[in-house]
Amino acid sequence: MKRKDFFKNAGLGILGGVAATRLSALDLGVSDFSNSTFDSLEARVGYNHLPNKSSIVMKNMVLHKANSRGKADHGWLKSNHTFSFANYHNPERMHFGVLRVLNDDFVEGGKGFGTHPHNNMEIISIPLDGDLEHQDSMGNSGVIKSGDVQVMSAGTGIKHSEFNKNADKPVKFLQIWLFPKKKDVEPRYDQMTFKVENRKNKFQQVLSPNADDEGVWIHQDAWFHLGRFDKDQKTEYAVKKAGNGVYAFIIDGEVIINGQALEKRDGLGVWDVSTLDIKATEDAEILLMEVPMSIG
Numbered sequence: 001m002k003r004k005d006f007f008k009n010a011g012l013g014i015l016g017g018v019a020a021t022r023l024s025a026l027d028l029g030v031s032d033f034s035n036s037t038f039d040s041l042e043a044r045v046g047y048n049h050l051p052n053k054s055s056i057v058m059k060n061m062v063l064h065k066a067n068s069r070g071k072a073d074h075g076w077l078k079s080n081h082t083f084s085f086a087n088y089h090n091p092e093r094m095h096f097g098v099l100r101v102l103n104d105d106f107v108e109g110g111k112g113f114g115t116h117p118h119n120n121m122e123i124i125s126i127p128l129d130g131d132l133e134h135q136d137s138m139g140n141s142g143v144i145k146s147g148d149v150q151v152m153s154a155g156t157g158i159k160h161s162e163f164n165k166n167a168d169k170p171v172k173f174l175q176i177w178l179f180p181k182k183k184d185v186e187p188r189y190d191q192m193t194f195k196v197e198n199r200k201n202k203f204q205q206v207l208s209p210n211a212d213d214e215g216v217w218i219h220q221d222a223w224f225h226l227g228r229f230d231k232d233q234k235t236e237y238a239v240k241k242a243g244n245g246v247y248a249f250i251i252d253g254e255v256i257i258n259g260q261a262l263e264k265r266d267g268l269g270v271w272d273v274s275t276l277d278i279k280a281t282e283d284a285e286i287l288l289m290e291v292p293m294s295i296g
Contacts, residue, residue, distance in 0.1 A: 058260075070088025077107055081103055082102035097244075097293040097294065098222070099178055099289060100121070100178060103176075115135075115160065117157060119157045120154060122151065122153055122180050124151050124176040124177075126173060130165075131166055132163070134161070151207065152188070153185055153186075155180075156184050181219050182219060194215070202235060206224050207224035220292070224288065226288075229253075231282050232281075235278050239290060242274075246276060246289065248268045251264070251265075252264050252284060253282045261281070
């Protein structure tokens with residue numbers, strides 16, 4: 001994909017429903033069933049990832065340093081937003097392909113998000129520390145912790161709540177939203193526990209578009225992998241589907257990906273490649289999110 005096509009196809013600030021609204025602190029993550037986030041593909045708010053002080057665009061990469069993310073501090077909730085979300089709105093940081101939201105959340109003990117709706121979005125939660133309790137309008141309830149991955153296909157509409165299970169310690173987790181491959185699917189929920197030892201110095205697949213493949217599945221041609229690497233370890237990642245891009249999020253440590261040095265909580269989007277060359281320059285934990293670069 002040419003750089004100009006990235007701006008046109010993957011970088012367009014596509015807004016509608018929740019994405020078009022600067023939500024209040026009490027409405028984080030809410031979308032209206034009657035106004036789908038996936039309906040307004042013509043509503044464009046400038047090109048995403050244009051070169052500026054917070055996004056560094058190279059030939060086929062975009063770099064988001066950890067300290068360039070949007071920040072929210074509501075006392076009980078502290079969040080860092082890689083892309084525009086809630087009161088953080090930057091038309092140049094709307095999404096990377098179908099990757100719409102990447103929130104790095106910290107929730108105080110006993111606190112959380114009350115019952116709220118979503119529709120037409122694939123929502124993935126990855127706990128990093130602590131226990132996150134979930135309940136939804138389909139009758140699902142459960143607790144996810146480090147080593148688990150939770151997915152929710154909001155489809156035609158779902159309501160759910162998320163709370164810190166523990167009163168005496170915080171929960172830290174990543175919440176990720178992807179535009180779906182098709183809208184108005186039947187809502188569904190799933191969670192899975194993974195053996196973290198299986199990601200030692202290699203990538204472990206935790207999400208795919210195929211229900212019969214390893215990990216949880218969603219309605220999108222996306223693959224997620226988690227890996228924990230010792231210092232000086234090297235590996236490669238092969239892109240699963242031609243035309244997809246990969247967004248790497250450094251959970252911890254320091255790495256070099258395709259020649260670009262990255263530190264804790266940095267993000268790097270790469271497109272027009274078939275492989276990523278990765279080296280841990282310190283002990284590191286990495287989340288790779290392979291996603292389509294065009295929406296719809």
